[in-house]
Amino acid sequence: MWSTLADELLIRVFQHLDWQALIYCGNTCSSWRTVACDESLWYDLLRQHPIYLTPSELKDTRLYRREFARRAMGLVQNHSHIPDSSHLAEFIEWLADPFPPINQFVSHEDLYLLSYRFEDIKCRFMVLSYYDNYIKEISKVALFTADHQFFASISFIGHKMSDFPGPTFGQRQGSTHREGWRPKGKTWKMFIHFANRDEVCALQFSISNNREVIGQTIMLEAMRDYLFPDLSFDMFLLILLHSLTHDSVSINDIINFAHFSAAKPISAQNCYSSFKEVPVRTFEEAIGKCGGDFVAITNLLPQYSWESLKALVKGYNSDLIVTRSQICKYWTNEQILVFQTLMENSDLSQIYENPLFDKRSLKIMWDAVEFYHYGGPFIEQETTEEGTYLGQKRKYRDMVEYQT
Amino acid sequence: MASESISVTTSDDQTIQLSRKHAQMSQTINSMLEDSVGADQEAIPLPNVSSEVLKKVIDWCTHHENDPAPVEKVKKLNKKREYKAKNSTISDEWDKNFVNAELRVIVDILLAANYLDVKGLFELMCKHIANELKGKTPDQIRERFGIQDDLTEEDKAAMRKAWGATKNDS
Numbered sequence: 336m337w338s339t340l341a342d343e344l345l346i347r348v349f350q351h352l353d354w355q356a357l358i359y360c361g362n363t364c365s366s367w368r369t370v371a372c373d374e375s376l377w378y379d380l381l382r383q384h385p386i387y388l389t390p391s392e393l394k395d396t397r398l399y400r401r402e403f404a405r406r407a408m409g410l411v412q413n414h415s416h417i418p419d420s421s422h423l424a425e426f427i428e429w430l431a432d433p434f435p436p437i438n439q440f441v442s443h444e445d446l447y448l449l450s451y452r453f454e455d456i457k458c459r460f461m462v463l464s465y466y467d468n469y470i471k472e473i474s475k476v477a478l479f480t481a482d483h484q485f486f487a488s489i490s491f492i493g494h495k496m497s498d499f500p501g502p503t504f505g506q507r508q509g510s511t512h513r514e515g516w517r518p519k520g521k522t523w524k525m526f527i528h529f530a531n532r533d534e535v536c537a538l539q540f541s542i543s544n545n546r547e548v549i550g551q552t553i554m555l556e557a558m559r560d561y562l563f564p565d566l567s568f569d570m571f572l573l574i575l576l577h578s579l580t581h582d583s584v585s586i587n588d589i590i591n592f593a594h595f596s597a598a599k600p601i602s603a604q605n606c607y608s609s610f611k612e613v614p615v616r617t618f619e620e621a622i623g624k625c626g627g628d629f630v631a632i633t634n635l636l637p638q639y640s641w642e643s644l645k646a647l648v649k650g651y652n653s654d655l656i657v658t659r660s661q662i663c664k665y666w667t668n669e670q671i672l673v674f675q676t677l678m679e680n681s682d683l684s685q686i687y688e689n690p691l692f693d694k695r696s697l698k699i700m701w702d703a704v705e706f707y708h709y710g711g712p713f714i715e716q717e718t719t720e721e722g723t724y725l726g727q728k729r730k731y732r733d734m735v736e737y738q739t
Numbered sequence: 740m741a742s743e744s745i746s747v748t749t750s751d752d753q754t755i756q757l758s759r760k761h762a763q764m765s766q767t768i769n770s771m772l773e774d775s776v777g778a779d780q781e782a783i784p785l786p787n788v789s790s791e792v793l794k795k796v797i798d799w800c801t802h803h804e805n806d807p808a809p810v811e812k813v814k815k816l817n818k819k820r821e822y823k824a825k826n827s828t829i830s831d832e833w834d835k836n837f838v839n840a841e842l843r844v845i846v847d848i849l850l851a852a853n854y855l856d857v858k859g860l861f862e863l864m865c866k867h868i869a870n871e872l873k874g875k876t877p878d879q880i881r882e883r884f885g886i887q888d889d890l891t892e893e894d895k896a897a898m899r900k901a902w903g904a905t906k907n908d909s
Contacts, residue, residue: 344850347861348865348869348872349869351870352869352872352873356869356872356875359875359876359877360872360877362877362890362895363877363880363881363888364887364890365889365890368890368894
Protein backbone atom coordinates (compact mmCIF):
# COMPACT_ATOMS: atom_id res chain seq x y z
CA MET A 336 0.00 0.00 0.00
CA TRP A 337 2.60 2.55 1.07
CA SER A 338 5.14 1.73 -1.55
CA THR A 339 2.50 2.16 -4.23
CA LEU A 340 1.22 5.50 -3.03
CA ALA A 341 1.13 7.98 -5.90
CA ASP A 342 4.31 10.01 -6.18
CA GLU A 343 2.54 13.34 -6.03
CA LEU A 344 0.94 12.41 -2.72
CA LEU A 345 4.18 11.11 -1.33
CA ILE A 346 5.91 14.35 -2.28
CA ARG A 347 3.34 16.31 -0.34
CA VAL A 348 4.09 14.15 2.69
CA PHE A 349 7.84 14.40 2.20
CA GLN A 350 7.59 18.18 2.03
CA HIS A 351 7.07 18.10 5.78
CA LEU A 352 10.25 16.15 6.43
CA ASP A 353 13.64 17.42 7.38
CA TRP A 354 16.62 16.38 5.32
CA GLN A 355 17.59 13.48 7.54
CA ALA A 356 14.15 11.93 7.51
CA LEU A 357 14.09 12.43 3.78
CA ILE A 358 17.32 10.54 3.35
CA TYR A 359 16.04 7.72 5.51
CA CYS A 360 12.81 7.55 3.55
CA GLY A 361 14.85 7.39 0.38
CA ASN A 362 16.63 4.37 1.78
CA THR A 363 13.40 2.54 2.44
CA CYS A 364 12.35 1.19 -0.94
CA SER A 365 12.86 1.91 -4.60
CA SER A 366 9.65 3.85 -5.17
CA TRP A 367 10.25 6.03 -2.12
CA ARG A 368 13.80 6.56 -3.20
CA THR A 369 12.62 7.96 -6.52
CA VAL A 370 10.35 10.41 -4.74
CA ALA A 371 12.89 11.32 -2.08
CA CYS A 372 15.32 12.26 -4.83
CA ASP A 373 12.91 14.81 -6.24
CA GLU A 374 14.86 18.00 -6.80
CA SER A 375 12.08 20.24 -5.59
CA LEU A 376 12.25 18.69 -2.12
CA TRP A 377 15.97 19.25 -1.91
CA TYR A 378 15.77 22.69 -3.30
CA ASP A 379 13.25 23.56 -0.60
CA LEU A 380 15.54 22.11 2.04
CA LEU A 381 18.42 24.05 0.66
CA ARG A 382 16.43 27.23 0.98
CA GLN A 383 15.49 26.39 4.55
CA HIS A 384 19.01 25.45 5.53
CA PRO A 385 21.56 27.46 3.64
CA ILE A 386 24.19 24.79 3.73
CA TYR A 387 27.32 25.54 1.90
CA LEU A 388 26.87 25.25 -1.82
CA THR A 389 29.37 27.14 -3.85
CA PRO A 390 28.18 29.06 -6.89
CA SER A 391 29.77 26.53 -9.20
CA GLU A 392 27.93 23.73 -7.45
CA LEU A 393 24.69 25.63 -7.66
CA LYS A 394 24.94 25.67 -11.41
CA ASP A 395 24.15 22.00 -11.44
CA THR A 396 20.83 21.42 -9.76
CA ARG A 397 21.51 17.71 -9.67
CA LEU A 398 24.07 18.44 -7.01
CA TYR A 399 21.62 19.94 -4.54
CA ARG A 400 20.66 16.67 -2.98
CA ARG A 401 24.06 15.11 -3.03
CA GLU A 402 25.92 18.07 -1.69
CA PHE A 403 23.29 18.92 0.85
CA ALA A 404 23.22 15.41 2.17
CA ARG A 405 26.94 14.93 2.09
CA ARG A 406 27.68 18.01 4.08
CA ALA A 407 24.72 17.76 6.37
CA MET A 408 25.52 14.13 7.06
CA GLY A 409 29.03 15.12 7.89
CA LEU A 410 27.78 17.48 10.53
CA VAL A 411 25.47 14.96 12.06
CA GLN A 412 27.68 11.93 11.99
CA ASN A 413 30.28 13.76 13.96
CA HIS A 414 28.46 15.60 16.68
CA SER A 415 31.57 17.31 17.90
CA HIS A 416 32.11 18.81 14.53
CA ILE A 417 31.33 22.46 14.13
CA PRO A 418 31.43 24.48 10.98
CA ASP A 419 34.87 25.78 10.32
CA SER A 420 36.09 28.62 8.22
CA SER A 421 35.99 26.53 5.07
CA HIS A 422 32.31 25.85 5.64
CA LEU A 423 31.85 29.50 6.25
CA ALA A 424 33.61 30.39 3.06
CA GLU A 425 31.42 28.08 1.07
CA PHE A 426 28.36 29.31 2.80
CA ILE A 427 28.92 32.94 2.12
CA GLU A 428 30.00 32.29 -1.39
CA TRP A 429 26.64 30.72 -1.85
CA LEU A 430 24.94 33.65 -0.21
CA ALA A 431 26.88 36.11 -2.24
CA ASP A 432 26.29 34.51 -5.57
CA PRO A 433 26.23 36.08 -8.16
CA PHE A 434 28.55 38.78 -6.95
CA PRO A 435 32.03 37.58 -7.80
CA PRO A 436 34.21 37.76 -4.72
CA ILE A 437 37.20 40.00 -5.07
CA ASN A 438 38.56 40.00 -1.61
CA GLN A 439 38.15 37.70 1.31
CA PHE A 440 39.89 36.88 4.51
CA VAL A 441 39.24 35.37 7.89
CA SER A 442 40.03 37.66 10.77
CA HIS A 443 41.86 36.61 13.88
CA GLU A 444 38.49 36.36 15.58
CA ASP A 445 37.19 33.97 12.96
CA LEU A 446 35.10 36.59 11.37
CA TYR A 447 34.81 35.94 7.75
CA LEU A 448 34.98 39.02 5.61
CA LEU A 449 34.21 39.00 1.96
CA SER A 450 33.76 41.72 -0.57
CA TYR A 451 32.10 41.69 -3.91
CA ARG A 452 32.39 43.85 -6.89
CA PHE A 453 29.24 45.70 -7.64
CA GLU A 454 29.46 47.31 -11.02
CA ASP A 455 32.55 49.49 -11.23
CA ILE A 456 32.73 51.09 -7.83
CA LYS A 457 30.42 49.45 -5.40
CA CYS A 458 30.77 46.37 -3.38
CA ARG A 459 29.07 44.66 -0.59
CA PHE A 460 30.50 42.32 1.89
CA MET A 461 29.43 40.24 4.74
CA VAL A 462 30.73 39.56 8.15
CA LEU A 463 29.85 36.22 9.52
CA SER A 464 30.88 33.96 12.25
CA TYR A 465 29.91 30.61 13.63
CA TYR A 466 29.00 29.37 17.03
CA ASP A 467 28.15 25.84 18.00
CA ASN A 468 26.63 24.30 14.93
CA TYR A 469 25.31 27.49 13.52
CA ILE A 470 26.70 30.01 11.18
CA LYS A 471 25.53 33.44 12.06
CA GLU A 472 25.43 36.47 9.95
CA ILE A 473 26.68 39.15 12.22
CA SER A 474 26.44 42.06 9.92
CA LYS A 475 27.04 43.03 6.41
CA VAL A 476 27.77 45.97 4.28
CA ALA A 477 30.61 47.54 2.52
CA LEU A 478 31.86 49.43 -0.35
CA PHE A 479 34.79 49.45 -2.63
CA THR A 480 36.14 51.95 -5.02
CA ALA A 481 38.81 51.84 -7.61
CA ASP A 482 41.08 53.91 -5.42
CA HIS A 483 40.26 52.75 -1.94
CA GLN A 484 38.98 49.76 -0.17
CA PHE A 485 36.59 50.31 2.65
CA PHE A 486 35.17 47.61 4.76
CA ALA A 487 32.35 48.41 7.05
CA SER A 488 30.00 46.52 9.21
CA ILE A 489 26.98 47.66 11.06
CA SER A 490 25.78 46.00 14.17
CA PHE A 491 22.06 45.82 14.27
CA ILE A 492 19.90 46.46 17.25
CA GLY A 493 18.41 43.59 19.11
CA HIS A 494 21.34 41.25 18.83
CA LYS A 495 22.53 39.61 21.96
CA MET A 496 25.96 40.37 23.19
CA SER A 497 26.93 36.79 22.52
CA ASP A 498 26.11 37.29 18.88
CA PHE A 499 28.87 39.78 18.49
CA PRO A 500 32.40 38.90 17.74
CA GLY A 501 34.14 40.31 20.73
CA PRO A 502 35.73 43.39 22.10
CA THR A 503 38.70 43.61 19.80
CA PHE A 504 37.08 43.77 16.44
CA GLY A 505 36.87 47.51 16.41
CA GLN A 506 40.31 48.01 17.79
CA ARG A 507 42.42 50.39 15.85
CA GLN A 508 45.57 48.75 14.78
CA GLY A 509 48.48 49.98 16.81
CA SER A 510 46.17 51.45 19.38
CA THR A 511 45.31 50.33 22.86
CA HIS A 512 41.82 51.67 22.49
CA ARG A 513 39.17 49.06 21.99
CA GLU A 514 35.73 49.51 20.68
CA GLY A 515 33.40 46.95 22.17
CA TRP A 516 30.17 45.80 20.65
CA ARG A 517 27.67 47.09 23.08
CA PRO A 518 24.17 47.30 21.79
CA LYS A 519 22.74 50.38 23.42
CA GLY A 520 19.10 50.74 22.67
CA LYS A 521 18.66 52.08 19.23
CA THR A 522 22.26 52.57 18.41
CA TRP A 523 24.15 51.22 15.49
CA LYS A 524 27.83 50.99 15.39
CA MET A 525 29.65 51.03 12.14
CA PHE A 526 33.17 49.81 11.76
CA ILE A 527 35.11 50.88 8.78
CA HIS A 528 38.26 49.14 7.88
CA PHE A 529 40.47 50.89 5.43
CA ALA A 530 42.13 47.85 4.05
CA ASN A 531 44.89 49.64 2.28
CA ARG A 532 45.73 51.64 5.39
CA ASP A 533 45.51 48.95 8.02
CA GLU A 534 43.23 51.24 9.92
CA VAL A 535 39.87 50.74 11.48
CA CYS A 536 37.47 53.32 12.70
CA ALA A 537 34.22 52.92 14.49
CA LEU A 538 31.28 55.22 14.09
CA GLN A 539 28.19 55.25 16.13
CA PHE A 540 24.88 56.58 15.05
CA SER A 541 21.30 56.40 16.09
CA ILE A 542 18.43 54.79 14.39
CA SER A 543 15.95 57.18 12.95
CA ASN A 544 12.98 56.75 10.73
CA ASN A 545 14.29 59.62 8.70
CA ARG A 546 16.99 58.11 6.56
CA GLU A 547 18.39 61.48 5.59
CA VAL A 548 19.09 62.12 9.23
CA ILE A 549 20.93 58.84 9.45
CA GLY A 550 23.10 59.75 6.50
CA GLN A 551 23.89 63.18 7.87
CA THR A 552 24.70 61.77 11.26
CA ILE A 553 27.11 59.26 9.90
CA MET A 554 28.88 61.77 7.76
CA LEU A 555 29.19 64.30 10.55
CA GLU A 556 30.43 61.66 12.94
CA ALA A 557 33.07 60.62 10.50
CA MET A 558 34.19 64.08 9.66
CA ARG A 559 34.30 65.23 13.25
CA ASP A 560 35.92 62.25 14.83
CA TYR A 561 38.07 60.82 12.13
CA LEU A 562 38.69 63.59 9.65
CA PHE A 563 38.92 61.38 6.65
CA PRO A 564 39.14 63.82 3.80
CA ASP A 565 38.42 61.19 1.22
CA LEU A 566 35.57 59.64 3.14
CA SER A 567 33.04 61.62 1.23
CA PHE A 568 29.40 61.63 1.86
CA ASP A 569 28.93 59.53 -1.24
CA MET A 570 31.02 56.87 0.32
CA PHE A 571 28.94 56.86 3.42
CA LEU A 572 25.88 56.94 1.33
CA LEU A 573 26.96 53.82 -0.41
CA ILE A 574 27.65 52.11 2.85
CA LEU A 575 24.30 53.03 4.11
CA LEU A 576 22.55 52.06 0.95
CA HIS A 577 24.07 48.68 1.03
CA SER A 578 23.22 48.12 4.62
CA LEU A 579 19.74 49.34 4.21
CA THR A 580 19.33 47.42 1.04
CA HIS A 581 19.49 44.33 3.11
CA ASP A 582 17.12 45.68 5.64
CA SER A 583 14.01 46.49 3.72
CA VAL A 584 14.78 49.79 2.16
CA SER A 585 12.47 50.82 -0.63
CA ILE A 586 13.44 52.13 -4.00
CA ASN A 587 12.05 55.49 -2.98
CA ASP A 588 14.44 55.55 -0.05
CA ILE A 589 17.32 54.96 -2.40
CA ILE A 590 16.21 57.70 -4.72
CA ASN A 591 15.67 60.10 -1.85
CA PHE A 592 19.14 59.34 -0.68
CA ALA A 593 20.55 59.93 -4.07
CA HIS A 594 18.79 63.27 -4.39
CA PHE A 595 19.83 64.23 -0.92
CA SER A 596 23.45 63.67 -1.65
CA ALA A 597 23.19 65.30 -5.06
CA ALA A 598 24.56 62.10 -6.40
CA LYS A 599 23.42 60.68 -9.67
CA PRO A 600 19.85 59.52 -9.21
CA ILE A 601 19.39 55.80 -9.22
CA SER A 602 16.44 55.11 -11.38
CA ALA A 603 14.82 51.73 -11.41
CA GLN A 604 13.80 52.42 -14.95
CA ASN A 605 17.43 52.87 -15.90
CA CYS A 606 18.16 49.52 -14.37
CA TYR A 607 15.71 47.87 -16.65
CA SER A 608 16.50 49.88 -19.73
CA SER A 609 18.70 47.12 -21.00
CA PHE A 610 15.72 44.88 -21.51
CA LYS A 611 15.43 43.96 -25.12
CA GLU A 612 12.58 42.05 -26.61
CA VAL A 613 13.58 39.17 -28.82
CA PRO A 614 12.00 39.23 -32.27
CA VAL A 615 9.92 36.10 -32.64
CA ARG A 616 11.46 35.18 -35.96
CA THR A 617 14.95 35.45 -34.52
CA PHE A 618 13.90 33.28 -31.65
CA GLU A 619 12.34 30.65 -33.88
CA GLU A 620 15.47 30.43 -35.96
CA ALA A 621 17.58 30.01 -32.85
CA ILE A 622 15.36 27.42 -31.30
CA GLY A 623 15.46 25.45 -34.52
CA LYS A 624 19.20 25.20 -34.07
CA CYS A 625 19.34 24.20 -30.46
CA GLY A 626 16.04 22.51 -29.73
CA GLY A 627 14.73 24.67 -26.90
CA ASP A 628 17.48 24.42 -24.35
CA PHE A 629 17.52 27.67 -22.43
CA VAL A 630 21.26 27.89 -21.98
CA ALA A 631 21.88 27.10 -25.62
CA ILE A 632 19.41 29.77 -26.68
CA THR A 633 21.02 32.38 -24.51
CA ASN A 634 24.39 31.47 -25.92
CA LEU A 635 23.06 31.83 -29.42
CA LEU A 636 21.38 35.16 -28.69
CA PRO A 637 23.58 36.85 -26.14
CA GLN A 638 22.40 40.29 -27.17
CA TYR A 639 18.96 39.76 -25.70
CA SER A 640 17.93 39.79 -22.09
CA TRP A 641 17.31 36.50 -20.40
CA GLU A 642 13.83 37.58 -19.36
CA SER A 643 12.73 38.03 -22.88
CA LEU A 644 14.35 34.80 -23.97
CA LYS A 645 12.94 32.87 -21.11
CA ALA A 646 9.45 34.14 -21.72
CA LEU A 647 9.67 32.78 -25.23
CA VAL A 648 11.35 29.55 -24.22
CA LYS A 649 8.70 28.99 -21.60
CA GLY A 650 6.06 29.31 -24.26
CA TYR A 651 7.97 26.74 -26.27
CA ASN A 652 8.58 24.39 -23.42
CA SER A 653 6.45 24.82 -20.33
CA ASP A 654 8.56 22.37 -18.37
CA LEU A 655 11.55 24.65 -18.56
CA ILE A 656 13.60 24.91 -15.43
CA VAL A 657 15.82 27.92 -15.13
CA THR A 658 18.15 27.96 -12.20
CA ARG A 659 19.07 30.85 -10.00
CA SER A 660 22.56 30.82 -11.40
CA GLN A 661 21.18 31.14 -14.87
CA ILE A 662 19.16 34.13 -13.84
CA CYS A 663 22.14 35.72 -12.24
CA LYS A 664 24.12 35.21 -15.38
CA TYR A 665 21.76 37.34 -17.38
CA TRP A 666 21.09 40.04 -14.85
CA THR A 667 23.36 42.89 -14.14
CA ASN A 668 24.29 43.34 -10.54
CA GLU A 669 22.36 46.54 -10.46
CA GLN A 670 19.24 44.84 -11.71
CA ILE A 671 19.58 42.26 -9.01
CA LEU A 672 20.11 44.85 -6.33
CA VAL A 673 17.11 46.92 -7.26
CA PHE A 674 14.92 43.92 -7.69
CA GLN A 675 15.97 42.36 -4.41
CA THR A 676 15.50 45.67 -2.68
CA LEU A 677 11.96 45.87 -3.86
CA MET A 678 11.14 42.29 -3.17
CA GLU A 679 12.49 42.40 0.32
CA ASN A 680 10.61 45.54 1.06
CA SER A 681 7.04 44.50 0.83
CA ASP A 682 4.35 42.92 -1.22
CA LEU A 683 4.06 42.94 -4.94
CA SER A 684 2.01 46.08 -5.08
CA GLN A 685 5.12 48.02 -4.14
CA ILE A 686 6.53 47.05 -7.47
CA TYR A 687 3.43 47.23 -9.53
CA GLU A 688 2.26 50.55 -8.27
CA ASN A 689 5.65 52.16 -8.44
CA PRO A 690 5.59 54.73 -11.23
CA LEU A 691 9.26 54.16 -11.89
CA PHE A 692 8.61 50.85 -13.52
CA ASP A 693 7.64 50.49 -17.09
CA LYS A 694 4.33 48.70 -17.07
CA ARG A 695 5.23 46.76 -20.15
CA SER A 696 8.22 45.25 -18.44
CA LEU A 697 6.13 44.04 -15.56
CA LYS A 698 4.94 40.90 -17.25
CA ILE A 699 8.54 39.88 -17.53
CA MET A 700 9.00 40.69 -13.89
CA TRP A 701 6.63 37.93 -12.88
CA ASP A 702 9.14 35.36 -13.84
CA ALA A 703 11.76 37.08 -11.78
CA VAL A 704 9.39 37.30 -8.84
CA GLU A 705 8.70 33.61 -9.05
CA PHE A 706 12.31 32.71 -9.29
CA TYR A 707 13.09 35.00 -6.46
CA HIS A 708 10.65 33.39 -4.11
CA TYR A 709 10.27 29.87 -5.36
CA GLY A 710 13.37 29.18 -7.34
CA GLY A 711 11.33 28.48 -10.41
CA PRO A 712 8.06 29.11 -12.16
CA PHE A 713 5.13 29.08 -9.83
CA ILE A 714 2.72 26.71 -11.49
CA GLU A 715 -0.51 26.14 -9.68
CA GLN A 716 -4.18 26.47 -10.19
CA GLU A 717 -5.29 30.00 -10.95
CA THR A 718 -7.11 31.85 -8.24
CA THR A 719 -8.42 35.33 -7.82
CA GLU A 720 -8.54 35.09 -4.08
CA GLU A 721 -7.41 38.39 -2.67
CA GLY A 722 -4.45 38.36 -0.37
CA THR A 723 -2.80 35.40 -2.03
CA TYR A 724 0.17 35.58 -4.27
CA LEU A 725 -1.76 34.29 -7.23
CA GLY A 726 -4.62 36.64 -6.49
CA GLN A 727 -2.22 39.53 -6.67
CA LYS A 728 -0.64 38.15 -9.75
CA ARG A 729 -3.96 37.91 -11.49
CA LYS A 730 -4.96 41.39 -10.42
CA TYR A 731 -1.80 43.06 -11.57
CA ARG A 732 -1.40 41.00 -14.67
CA ASP A 733 -4.86 42.08 -15.75
CA MET A 734 -3.91 45.63 -15.02
CA VAL A 735 -0.77 45.36 -17.10
CA GLU A 736 -2.56 43.79 -20.01
CA TYR A 737 -5.18 46.47 -19.89
CA GLN A 738 -2.64 49.25 -19.95
CA THR A 739 -0.62 47.77 -22.71
CA MET B 740 -33.56 27.15 -3.29
CA ALA B 741 -30.78 24.62 -3.01
CA SER B 742 -31.39 21.68 -0.71
CA GLU B 743 -29.64 21.85 2.65
CA SER B 744 -28.37 18.29 2.41
CA ILE B 745 -26.58 16.42 -0.31
CA SER B 746 -26.69 12.70 -1.06
CA VAL B 747 -23.55 10.92 -2.08
CA THR B 748 -23.01 7.31 -3.05
CA THR B 749 -19.84 5.71 -1.80
CA SER B 750 -17.74 2.98 -3.35
CA ASP B 751 -19.54 0.34 -1.27
CA ASP B 752 -22.92 1.53 -2.61
CA GLN B 753 -23.97 3.27 0.54
CA THR B 754 -25.93 6.49 0.20
CA ILE B 755 -24.91 9.06 2.76
CA GLN B 756 -26.45 12.41 3.48
CA LEU B 757 -24.23 15.32 4.32
CA SER B 758 -24.97 18.96 4.83
CA ARG B 759 -24.36 21.37 2.00
CA LYS B 760 -21.89 23.27 4.15
CA HIS B 761 -19.80 20.16 4.68
CA ALA B 762 -20.13 19.15 1.06
CA GLN B 763 -18.82 22.51 -0.01
CA MET B 764 -15.67 22.00 2.01
CA SER B 765 -14.79 19.48 -0.68
CA GLN B 766 -13.79 21.24 -3.86
CA THR B 767 -14.59 18.10 -5.82
CA ILE B 768 -18.16 17.86 -4.57
CA ASN B 769 -18.53 21.61 -4.81
CA SER B 770 -17.60 21.51 -8.48
CA MET B 771 -20.03 18.69 -9.09
CA LEU B 772 -22.77 20.67 -7.39
CA GLU B 773 -22.04 23.72 -9.50
CA ASP B 774 -22.07 21.61 -12.65
CA SER B 775 -25.41 20.08 -11.75
CA VAL B 776 -27.29 23.30 -10.96
CA GLY B 777 -30.80 23.01 -12.34
CA ALA B 778 -30.47 19.28 -12.92
CA ASP B 779 -32.29 16.63 -10.94
CA GLN B 780 -30.69 16.23 -7.54
CA GLU B 781 -29.35 12.72 -7.75
CA ALA B 782 -26.85 11.23 -5.34
CA ILE B 783 -23.33 12.26 -6.25
CA PRO B 784 -21.20 9.19 -6.94
CA LEU B 785 -17.93 8.98 -5.05
CA PRO B 786 -16.45 5.76 -6.43
CA ASN B 787 -13.10 6.27 -4.74
CA VAL B 788 -14.34 6.75 -1.20
CA SER B 789 -15.80 4.12 1.07
CA SER B 790 -18.59 4.90 3.51
CA GLU B 791 -16.30 4.26 6.47
CA VAL B 792 -13.76 6.77 5.24
CA LEU B 793 -16.39 9.27 4.15
CA LYS B 794 -17.82 9.28 7.66
CA LYS B 795 -14.36 10.13 8.95
CA VAL B 796 -14.11 12.95 6.44
CA ILE B 797 -17.51 14.25 7.51
CA ASP B 798 -16.40 14.09 11.15
CA TRP B 799 -13.42 16.24 10.31
CA CYS B 800 -15.51 18.66 8.28
CA THR B 801 -17.98 18.96 11.13
CA HIS B 802 -15.25 19.87 13.56
CA HIS B 803 -13.66 22.36 11.18
CA GLU B 804 -16.79 23.78 9.61
CA ASN B 805 -16.22 27.19 11.15
CA ASP B 806 -12.54 27.42 10.28
CA PRO B 807 -11.58 30.32 8.03
CA ALA B 808 -11.21 29.49 4.38
CA PRO B 809 -7.78 28.07 3.59
CA VAL B 810 -5.33 30.62 2.26
CA GLU B 811 -2.26 29.95 0.20
CA LYS B 812 0.15 29.80 3.09
CA VAL B 813 2.86 27.51 1.95
CA LYS B 814 4.32 29.66 -0.75
CA LYS B 815 3.31 32.98 0.69
CA LEU B 816 5.59 35.85 -0.20
CA ASN B 817 8.12 36.31 2.47
CA LYS B 818 9.48 39.73 3.23
CA LYS B 819 12.82 38.61 4.49
CA ARG B 820 13.54 36.23 1.65
CA GLU B 821 13.83 33.42 4.11
CA TYR B 822 12.30 30.21 3.03
CA LYS B 823 10.20 28.94 5.87
CA ALA B 824 10.07 25.28 6.57
CA LYS B 825 6.65 23.76 6.61
CA ASN B 826 5.31 23.43 10.08
CA SER B 827 4.43 19.84 10.69
CA THR B 828 3.13 20.33 14.20
CA ILE B 829 -0.48 19.34 14.78
CA SER B 830 -1.70 21.79 17.38
CA ASP B 831 -5.41 21.04 17.53
CA GLU B 832 -6.16 18.45 20.23
CA TRP B 833 -9.17 17.18 18.33
CA ASP B 834 -7.02 16.66 15.25
CA LYS B 835 -4.48 14.78 17.32
CA ASN B 836 -7.18 12.36 18.42
CA PHE B 837 -8.53 12.20 14.91
CA VAL B 838 -5.24 11.02 13.43
CA ASN B 839 -4.78 8.51 16.21
CA ALA B 840 -5.83 5.66 13.96
CA GLU B 841 -4.35 2.74 12.10
CA LEU B 842 -2.06 3.70 9.27
CA ARG B 843 -4.33 1.85 6.87
CA VAL B 844 -7.15 4.19 7.81
CA ILE B 845 -4.84 7.19 7.64
CA VAL B 846 -3.80 6.46 4.11
CA ASP B 847 -7.43 5.89 3.11
CA ILE B 848 -8.32 9.27 4.54
CA LEU B 849 -5.35 10.83 2.77
CA LEU B 850 -6.49 9.39 -0.53
CA ALA B 851 -10.07 10.46 0.12
CA ALA B 852 -9.00 13.97 1.11
CA ASN B 853 -6.96 14.18 -2.06
CA TYR B 854 -9.80 12.90 -4.21
CA LEU B 855 -12.37 15.10 -2.54
CA ASP B 856 -9.93 18.00 -2.46
CA VAL B 857 -10.39 18.88 1.20
CA LYS B 858 -7.23 20.89 1.67
CA GLY B 859 -7.14 21.12 5.44
CA LEU B 860 -7.70 17.44 5.92
CA PHE B 861 -5.16 16.55 3.28
CA GLU B 862 -2.52 18.70 4.94
CA LEU B 863 -3.36 17.20 8.32
CA MET B 864 -2.85 13.69 6.98
CA CYS B 865 0.41 14.66 5.30
CA LYS B 866 1.68 16.17 8.53
CA HIS B 867 0.68 13.15 10.53
CA ILE B 868 2.36 10.72 8.17
CA ALA B 869 5.46 12.92 8.08
CA ASN B 870 5.53 12.95 11.86
CA GLU B 871 5.29 9.18 11.84
CA LEU B 872 8.29 9.03 9.52
CA LYS B 873 10.46 11.42 11.46
CA GLY B 874 13.09 10.04 13.77
CA LYS B 875 12.92 6.55 12.34
CA THR B 876 15.63 4.62 10.58
CA PRO B 877 14.87 2.98 7.24
CA ASP B 878 14.38 -0.35 8.99
CA GLN B 879 11.99 1.16 11.48
CA ILE B 880 10.08 2.89 8.68
CA ARG B 881 9.75 -0.37 6.78
CA GLU B 882 8.52 -2.14 9.86
CA ARG B 883 6.06 0.60 10.84
CA PHE B 884 4.68 1.10 7.36
CA GLY B 885 4.91 -2.50 6.19
CA ILE B 886 7.17 -1.70 3.27
CA GLN B 887 9.11 -4.36 1.44
CA ASP B 888 12.82 -3.64 1.08
CA ASP B 889 13.25 -3.99 -2.67
CA LEU B 890 16.52 -2.11 -2.84
CA THR B 891 19.40 -4.17 -4.09
CA GLU B 892 22.88 -3.95 -2.68
CA GLU B 893 23.84 -2.11 -5.84
CA ASP B 894 21.06 0.42 -5.20
CA LYS B 895 22.25 0.98 -1.68
CA ALA B 896 25.84 1.32 -2.76
CA ALA B 897 24.81 3.83 -5.40
CA MET B 898 22.84 5.75 -2.81
CA ARG B 899 25.73 5.80 -0.40
CA LYS B 900 27.87 7.13 -3.16
CA ALA B 901 25.36 9.75 -4.23
CA TRP B 902 24.31 10.93 -0.80
CA GLY B 903 27.06 10.12 1.55
CA ALA B 904 30.29 10.11 -0.34
CA THR B 905 32.84 12.81 -0.11
CA LYS B 906 34.08 14.62 -3.15
CA ASN B 907 37.23 12.60 -3.15
CA ASP B 908 35.33 9.36 -3.04
CA SER B 909 33.10 10.31 -5.91
